[in-house]
Amino acid sequence: MAFLLTLGSSTFSYAQKINVKRVDPPSWWTGMHDHNLQLLVYGPRISETHPVIDYPGVQLEQTIHVKSPDYLFLDLIISPGAKPGTMAIHFKKGKKDIVKYAYTLNKREKGPKLHQGFDNSDVIYLLMPDRFANGDTTNDNMPGMLEKADRSNPNGRHGGDIKGIEEHLDYLKDLGITTIWSTPLMEDNMPAYSYHGYAQTDYYKVDPRFGTNRNYRNMVREAHKKGLKVIQDMVFNHCGTNYFWKNDLPTPDWYNPWPKFTRSNYHGGVVSDPHASKYDYHHMVAGWFDSSMADLDQDNPLVANYLIQNSIWWIEYAGLDGIRQDTYPYPYKDFMAKWMQRILLEYPHFNVVGETWFSYPATVAYWLENDRNKDGYHSHLTNVFDFPLMMAINKAFNEKPGWDTGLARLYEVISQDFVYSDPMKLGIFAGNHDSNRIFSSLHEDLKAWKMAMAFLMTTRGIPEIYYGDEIVMTGEKSKGDGNLRKDFPGGWPGDKLDAFTQQGRTPEQNEAFNYMHRLLNWRKTNKAVQFGTLTHYIVENGVYVYFRSYKGQKVMVLLNNNEKPVTVDLSRFAEDLNGFTKGRNVIKGNTIVLGKEMELPGKSAEILELE
Ligand code: CA
Numbered sequence: 001m002a003f004l005l006t007l008g009s010s011t012f013s014y015a016q017k018i019n020v021k022r023v024d025p026p027s028w029w030t031g032m033h034d035h036n037l038q039l040l041v042y043g044p045r046i047s048e049t050h051p052v053i054d055y056p057g058v059q060l061e062q063t064i065h066v067k068s069p070d071y072l073f074l075d076l077i078i079s080p081g082a083k084p085g086t087m088a089i090h091f092k093k094g095k096k097d098i099v100k101y102a103y104t105l106n107k108r109e110k111g112p113k114l115h116q117g118f119d120n121s122d123v124i125y126l127l128m129p130d131r132f133a134n135g136d137t138t139n140d141n142m143p144g145m146l147e148k149a150d151r152s153n154p155n156g157r158h159g160g161d162i163k164g165i166e167e168h169l170d171y172l173k174d175l176g177i178t179t180i181w182s183t184p185l186m187e188d189n190m191p192a193y194s195y196h197g198y199a200q201t202d203y204y205k206v207d208p209r210f211g212t213n214r215n216y217r218n219m220v221r222e223a224h225k226k227g228l229k230v231i232q233d234m235v236f237n238h239c240g241t242n243y244f245w246k247n248d249l250p251t252p253d254w255y256n257p258w259p260k261f262t263r264s265n266y267h268g269g270v271v272s273d274p275h276a277s278k279y280d281y282h283h284m285v286a287g288w289f290d291s292s293m294a295d296l297d298q299d300n301p302l303v304a305n306y307l308i309q310n311s312i313w314w315i316e317y318a319g320l321d322g323i324r325q326d327t328y329p330y331p332y333k334d335f336m337a338k339w340m341q342r343i344l345l346e347y348p349h350f351n352v353v354g355e356t357w358f359s360y361p362a363t364v365a366y367w368l369e370n371d372r373n374k375d376g377y378h379s380h381l382t383n384v385f386d387f388p389l390m391m392a393i394n395k396a397f398n399e400k401p402g403w404d405t406g407l408a409r410l411y412e413v414i415s416q417d418f419v420y421s422d423p424m425k426l427g428i429f430a431g432n433h434d435s436n437r438i439f440s441s442l443h444e445d446l447k448a449w450k451m452a453m454a455f456l457m458t459t460r461g462i463p464e465i466y467y468g469d470e471i472v473m474t475g476e477k478s479k480g481d482g483n484l485r486k487d488f489p490g491g492w493p494g495d496k497l498d499a500f501t502q503q504g505r506t507p508e509q510n511e512a513f514n515y516m517h518r519l520l521n522w523r524k525t526n527k528a529v530q531f532g533t534l535t536h537y538i539v540e541n542g543v544y545v546y547f548r549s550y551k552g553q554k555v556m557v558l559l560n561n562n563e564k565p566v567t568v569d570l571s572r573f574a575e576d577l578n579g580f581t582k583g584r585n586v587i588k589g590n591t592i593v594l595g596k597e598m599e600l601p602g603k604s605a606e607i608l609e610l611e
Contacts, residue, residue, distance in 0.1 A: 154482025
């Protein structure tokens with residue numbers, strides 16, 4: 001697809017009055033660890049002025065001019081003694097004020113439930129806001145927003161929003177998850193496929209069809225009150241081509257330029273591949289993700305600052321507990337490391353989980369902070385997603401036992417954990433908004449689904465479930481992305497069934513929901529299953545057995561992938577069973593005496609708290 005970039009040409013005609021249309025970040029705080037702040041100032045011919053700031057504790061260190069006459073970049077130093085307040089920025093010609101701009105420096109908010117980070121005690125719930133619940137039908141269509149709501153179009157906007165999330169916080173808390181990860185909520189004012197939010201056109205503004213910045217901030221506060229955490233989805237690799245700067249880029253290299261549209265090769269592995277060609281590397285990181293998604297050049301320090309400050313702004317403004325960063329290997333990796341360091345400087349307990357979509361553990365391990373990468377790369381990234389395990393989960397519970405099939409797939413992936421600096425930092429999941437729904441992968445076999453969920457909640461890592469998996473929603477990638485992202489039944493006024501309630505769920509949905517409910521709420525109470533070391537035993541005859549151990553607490557998990565019941569000889573597990581005589585089944589509630597053998601029902605997961 002051919003397209004044109006108009007680089008460096010001003011949107012504003014020269015007859016237009018000098019003015020300030022926009023300053024990013026839109027506000028800042030006093031008392032940050034890093035005292036530097038770089039403001040992007042945008043407005044017609046603003047570069048013809050010189051800015052002056054007279055505010056105690058704030059120093060304008062440098063004014064940067066770029067190719068476009070409609071921008072200035074202001075490097076400020078905000079000293080520790082600076083007080084919160086409104087700071088006037090005078091844009092002058094000679095001694096005359098041409099524009100006076102009021103910029104707010106806020107007081108940082110303190111509180112135990114802000115910027116908490118997440119860990120192995122958490123379970124993440126991934127939802128797509130457009131598809132989860134429509135709490136406010138008056139915002140489904142908004143002035144100035146190009147795409148209108150059309151619920152009949154699987155790839156269109158359906159009207160879900162922040163209010164819809166907020167109205168179901170109690171549902172989520174009751175289900176037993178601890179952390180909400182919503183796919184992007186920032187403005188995505190593209191003419192089509194805007195519902196997914198990955199072509200953002202304003203990094204500083206919640207899409208009005210989802211709500212306002214304040215709505216988002218309040219939703220986070222409400223979640224915190226209920227003991228839930230919130231992760232924001234960010235996209236640094238690319239922005240939507242309708243970003244405000246689209247016809248007036250600050251610098252010609254704001255986006256990675258190509259003579260004609262050039263797509264990324266999507267082979268993220270070339271970034272860590274010691275044998276990769278420069279050609280492949282360049283096409284990977286500088287190629288565009290899509291014609292509607294412009295590839296930001298994070299090697300440009302102005303772009304880098306813009307993105308870094310944006311994430312700090314949202315963490316501070318909304319009180320975020322974590323970030324999920326999209327397409328992690330696609331931006332320049334040195335920039336990503338710098339970004340992580342900046343976040344951890346400001347928020348030492350914060351977590352960022354990277355979308356590291358690779359088939360092999362070694363490639364994922366490269367991106368999780370470690371001191372083993374041969375090229376010396378330190379990502380400083382606190383968490384990564386375990387895509388290899390996701391792929392194994394989607395096959396393991398469908399297959400007949402074999403040397404390297406069935407549950408052996410799980411064992412094989414986990415046995416490669418030596419490549420990770422800390423496998424407990426892996427986000428583990430059975431599916432997300434880009435992959436088959438787990439229930440569909442398992443041919444809608446409820447027993448297999450229960451096994452998959454039991455495994456996910458008891459093996460090492462931080463589990464994530466995809467909205468609707470708890471009511472066994474279906475979706476197949478081969479039928480298009482919209483099929484993976486169906487509306488949660490009951491989320492829209494007038495929905496025939498309301499699966500948020502017991503009465504609105506089918507018997508099968510209730511069986512699934514109740515299973516997840518029990519599993520998740522038990523998981524919250526058990527330190528061994530959260531933080532315990534893992535010992536697993538090779539899969540024999542389609543049975544996979546493992547233990548989680550933590551300070552004398554122990555959990556035993558037995559997965560039988562055979563259709564028929566199996567009797568397991570327990571003597572093989574003596575080193576873990578040593579001293580334990582009973583096990584309480586956390587799903588069924590009964591306690592069994594541990595003898596020489598144990599009978600496992602066909603297609604079952606037994607989770608025992610050992611006593
Ligand atoms: Ca709505």
